[in-house]
Amino acid sequence: LSRYKDAHPDLARAFTDAMEGILPADWDADLPLFEDGAEGQATRQSSGAALNALAKRIPTLFGGSADLAGSNETTVKGAEMFQSPDYSGRNIWFGVREHAMGAILNGMAVHGGLRVYGGTFMVFSDYLRPAIRLASLMHLPVTYVFTHDSIGVGEDGPTHQPVEQMAALRVIPNLVAIRPADANETIAAWRYSLGHRDHPVALALTRQKLPILPKTKELAKEGVERGGYILAKESGQQADLILIASGSEVSLAMEAKAKLDAEGIDTRVVSMPSFALFEAQPATYRQEVLPPRVHARVGIEMLHPFGWDRYIGDAGRMIAIDHFGASAPAGTLMKEFGFTVEAIVAAAHASRAHAAELFGGK
16 A cells, blocks of 8 residues: 555545545535526435536445435436446445345445445335434444435325334434425535535435525525524514424425515524434524524424424424325325415414413514
8 A cells, every 4th residue: 555655646545535534625516506596396306416416526426226216316427337247337226125225335334435325215214224223323424315205205105105204214313314495405415414424314305396495595505504594584673473394395384474474474484404403503593593482383394293392382383294195196185284375374373373372472
């Protein structure tokens, strides 16, 4: 190795950096950003764009999918498959064996030299949960790309619609689970994941297209790193109501804010992509985002509500799903299960009334 360093200093440095987990300079320089009003896209598509931008500058980025690469958007374009007889490729076909994929990712992460990721549908995260737990226990830098993250999966039905999986991931110590609201939050989630190498990260991504939200181009990088942030402020000195959402439901919250503002209810919208990262922030920041004096709150997430009580408080209302889904188009499911602007507005009025009862004010 000493002779190799003398003969090939640049290659030797690249090798030692890779083994130590040091990324190349400007490794995130090609990550795209999206303008407000640009064409919406599913966050799984945004994830694929981020992955390919990162792969250009990080030659050690390596992974694949448990037979769902086309749906998970986990293929590095222009790269070969890692398979016999040529093992020079960067895309690995793990096969329909999610637990084995998780175990293989752990082995590669323990060995060092590669930054690894693996993808599947979010509902199948149950199959690799023991491997995720071990990655968390060993502080391994593994990225999990979990797509089809809610009842927004639609016609695939309740077998493929995750309900309890996000809550199950959120309670694993050392695992950072991130559910981004649009393309810019997704880019920020990938930047966070590759920028940290002492714990695994699980990305929860949509099948359905989402709009590019106002101001995420400027706010998402820091906002995702902090787990939660103010996406849309109230116009006065104190909000009458706070809407808190993650993932695809943030755009619903933004629509509801417009309606509530028009009714004279001064509303704040908080995007909450990661409980773990938000809880790691100082109390002063958390109280700045969710002021204790504002008791009227509505939480919105198309998943099980476990864990949300800490954010909505005693007077809050939660729009969630605590039962299995159904087979129908995504739009039909959202309407039937109450994920609509009208339902959010009704919950907001109920929370304000309850807050007045409990606290004599907002």
